[in-house]
Structure formats: structure tokens, C-alpha cells
Amino acid sequence: MSAPASICLLRTSAIGDVTHVVPLVRTLQQALPETALTWIVGKLERRLVGDLPGVRFVTFDKGAGRAGIRAVHTELKGERFDALLQMQVALRSNLLSLGIRAERRIGYDRARSKDLHSLVVNERIPARTGEHVLDAIGSFCEPLGLKQTQVRWDIPIPDADREWAQQQLPGERPTLLVSPTSSHVLRNWRAERYAAVIDHAMARGWRVALVGGPSHQERAMADAVLAAGTHAPLDLTGKDTLKRALALFARAQLLLTPDSGPMHMANAVGTKVLGLHAASNPDRSGPYSDRRWCVNRYDEAARTFRGKPASELPWGAKIEKPGVMDLITVDDVIERFEAAASHLGLS
Structure with missing residues (x-):
């Protein structure tokens, strides 16, 4: 099979999912150094990945409604991609x-297809379950005869952003960043619990x-976190x-956050x-490289709110119910913080 001359990637959002596309681009x-790559990406998300070398970006402004769709179609008018x-x-x-x-x-296999997806594709990635989102996205190269290894x-x-981050976080002091808010409100933890963990970390010299x-x-x-702490x-x-934000994360040893970009x-x-x-x-949706420091109360949530273990839920099912995040205690998080600190030699 000859290498495709051009490939169009369509993944417009969200921030976390867009980061999962980058390894596929790499x-x-x-594998296909001569293939021209075009990526249709969201307006916000382009600010994160739009300077990847060797990729042409087409911006989709989802806030513009039908006009945003027409703008993409106009920019690509007359073009035809191999895939x-x-x-x-x-x-x-x-x-x-x-x-x-x-x-x-x-496109996706039938089990993961919805919202008329089956009508706009003519090939599918392998049908699998139990995959991390990044691995599912990575499998889009398999119909092309490739494997993401x-x-x-x-x-x-x-450089200017790295310099800014260094000004905010100078020196080599062990640093915990706390990003407390998810765009999905029911994934958020209580402000006073974040404050308790912050108090613990700062008392330990972080x-x-x-x-x-x-x-x-x-x-x-x-503001609620700041008000609740000592x-x-x-x-x-x-x-x-x-x-x-990327530059800040690169200067920190640990990030505390709910499931978020x-x-x-x-x-x-x-x-x-x-x-x-x-x-x-x-x-499925935790930090891809290392999930050892996460607090995992998903199975308990399944039993509490769905009446069955997580193993009996469809893969990827969300349990976004009021009070679900209260299953995570301050002690749970402090235990994982101390374990991570010990692993990093910072205890």
C-alpha cells in the first residue's frame, strides 16, 4: 500500500482530548514523513497545539454555530484528502x-459510534474495550497499516512563557500546583478539602x-479555597x-486536580x-503516563450511585452525580501526596 499524500485529522475539542491526539501526529x-497533515481543531485548543511543526491547522470556531462549520468548509473547498x-x-x-x-x-467502531457517526465514515478502527482514550485515538493509524508503539x-x-513561569516559581523548591476546577461541575471537589491538603503540603515545606x-x-x-485555608x-x-500553564506544570513536581484538561x-x-x-x-481518562498517584473511588461510586461494581458498567461510563466527589476524603489525598513525595525523594 502506497503512503497517503494527505491526511486530515478531525478532533476539535476538548483540551485533554487534543493532547491525546499529539502522539498520533508524532x-x-x-512513519509517513512525506504525507501532508491537516488538523481541524477548536479555536481555544489551537492555542495549545497550533504551533506543532509540520502540521497545517484549520480552526473550527464552535461558538459560531453553522457559520463556524461553513468557514471550515470554505477553507477546504476544492481539496481532497486521501484519508x-x-x-x-x-x-x-x-x-x-x-x-x-x-x-x-x-471512524470509531460501532460500539463507540453515536450521533450519526456511522453515516459519515466508511472504515472503522478496531473494536476494543478497556482502552485509555489516548490509546483509542492512537489506533486511528491502524487502518493505515501503522501501529502507535x-x-x-x-x-x-x-521561551517567553518558560521565562514567565520561572518568574512565578523561581528556584528549585518542591512545588505542588492545584488546579481545582473542572468544566464538568460534578467532578469538582470541595474547596475546604483542597484547602486542607494545601495546608498540609505547605506545613511540610512545599x-x-x-x-x-x-x-x-x-x-x-x-476564592473559596483561599478563604478556607490557614x-x-x-x-x-x-x-x-x-x-x-504548560510552562508552570513543567516547573512543578505534582499537580492536584480533578479529571480535567x-x-x-x-x-x-x-x-x-x-x-x-x-x-x-x-x-480510561486519567493521566496516561502514570496513574499511581491518583485517588480512585470510581468503583465505590459505581456501587453507591449505580448499585453495581464498576466492572459491570459500560466502559467509559460517567458517574456525575451530586455528592459523588465527596467519596474522596482529605486523608485519601494526603496519603497519595505523601506517597508521591516519597517517590520523588521529597518527603
């Missing part, structure tokens, strides 16, 4: 893909910084960009993640 670039990797099953993405001309239209990110971080975006929700959570962590909420950004730069999992399964 796999394609290594489309349709890596998003949401209805909006399936409609977006209709205007992309491609001989081979590779190495996971590599190397997302560029501009530098702690709160990080997060400029949204009202993130500002309100940060120690005052550095507050960087709303002060970073996606690239600055920052979890996967930190993992991509090699930082350990103390993930909080009750509403979601860390084996």
Missing part, C-alpha cells in the same frame, strides 16, 4: 466532517500555587495562558498528577 510524522481521521463522534463534528472530501473516512508529545513551549483560567467559575473556586498559597488563577497537559510535560477520580474512571 506517529504519523515518523480523514474522524476522531470525534459528537453530532456537530459529524456534520462538520460532511464537507471534508476524503477517499477513506476512518511510542507515545511522545513535545508540545512546543515558547510551595503551593493555585492555577486556573479566567472564568467566573474558576475565580470563585479559587496557609496562603500563591494565586495564579486567571494569570496564565495555555502555553504559560490540566491533568493531561501536566502529564504531557512529564509532571506527576494527583488526580481525583470518582465521577470518571482513571483507567
Whole structure:
């Protein structure tokens, strides 16, 4: 089989899932160095990955509704790709893909298809269950005769953003970053519990910084955490960009966060993640490289809120119920913090 001249990748969101596409891009670039790669990506997400070398980016502004879809179709008018990797099953993405001309239209297996996905693809990735999201995305190269055997990110971080992060976190002091807010509200932990862990870490001599975006929700959570604690962590909420956040994560030893985009950004730069999992399964959506430091109460959540063990739920089922994150205690998190500190030689 000859190498394709051009491949279009369609994965527009969200931040965490977009980081999972980067290793696939690296796999394609290594195996198919002459193949032109075009990636249709969300407007926000492009700020994170849009400077990957060797990739042409087409921005999809989902906030623009039908006009955003038309803008992508206009930019690609007259083009035809050898293959489309349709890596998003949401209805909006399936409609977006209709205007992309491609001989081979590779999508998810039937079990993972929804929202008319089956109508916009003509090939499928292997049907598997029990995979991490990154591995599922990585399998999109398999119909092309490839295999993702190495996971590599190397997302560029501009020097100016590294310098900014060094100014915020100077020196080599052990640092815990806390990104307390997920875009899924029911994945969030209680502010007073974050504050208790921060007090513990700072009493142990760690530098702690709160990080997060400029949204009202993130500002309100940060203020609640600050009000609940006795120690005052550095507050960087709303002060970073996606690239600055990457640079901050690269300077820290550990990130405490619920299931969220920052979890996967930190993992991509090699930082350990103390993930909080009750509403979601860390084996599917936790930090890909190292999940040893996560608190996993997903099975307990399944038994409490669904009346059955996690093994009997569909793979990837979310348990986003009020109170589910209360299954994670402060002691649970402190235990994982101390274990990670010991592993890093910082106890």
C-alpha cells in the first residue's frame, strides 16, 4: 500500500482530548514523513497545539454555530484528502466532517459510534474495550497499516512563557500546583478539602500555587479555597495562558486536580498528577503516563450511585452525580501526596 499524500485529522475539542491526539501526529510524522497533515481543531485548543511543526491547522470556531462549520468548509473547498481521521463522534463534528472530501473516512467502531457517526465514515478502527482514550485515538493509524508503539508529545513551549513561569516559581523548591476546577461541575471537589491538603503540603515545606483560567467559575473556586485555608498559597488563577500553564506544570513536581484538561497537559510535560477520580474512571481518562498517584473511588461510586461494581458498567461510563466527589476524603489525598513525595525523594 502506497503512503497517503494527505491526511486530515478531525478532533476539535476538548483540551485533554487534543493532547491525546499529539502522539498520533508524532506517529504519523515518523512513519509517513512525506504525507501532508491537516488538523481541524477548536479555536481555544489551537492555542495549545497550533504551533506543532509540520502540521497545517484549520480552526473550527464552535461558538459560531453553522457559520463556524461553513468557514471550515470554505477553507477546504476544492481539496481532497486521501484519508480523514474522524476522531470525534459528537453530532456537530459529524456534520462538520460532511464537507471534508476524503477517499477513506476512518471512524470509531460501532460500539463507540453515536450521533450519526456511522453515516459519515466508511472504515472503522478496531473494536476494543478497556482502552485509555489516548490509546483509542492512537489506533486511528491502524487502518493505515501503522501501529502507535511510542507515545511522545513535545508540545512546543515558547521561551517567553518558560521565562514567565520561572518568574512565578523561581528556584528549585518542591512545588505542588492545584488546579481545582473542572468544566464538568460534578467532578469538582470541595474547596475546604483542597484547602486542607494545601495546608498540609505547605506545613511540610512545599510551595503551593493555585492555577486556573479566567472564568467566573474558576475565580470563585479559587476564592473559596483561599478563604478556607490557614496557609496562603500563591494565586495564579486567571494569570496564565495555555502555553504559560504548560510552562508552570513543567516547573512543578505534582499537580492536584480533578479529571480535567490540566491533568493531561501536566502529564504531557512529564509532571506527576494527583488526580481525583470518582465521577470518571482513571483507567480510561486519567493521566496516561502514570496513574499511581491518583485517588480512585470510581468503583465505590459505581456501587453507591449505580448499585453495581464498576466492572459491570459500560466502559467509559460517567458517574456525575451530586455528592459523588465527596467519596474522596482529605486523608485519601494526603496519603497519595505523601506517597508521591516519597517517590520523588521529597518527603
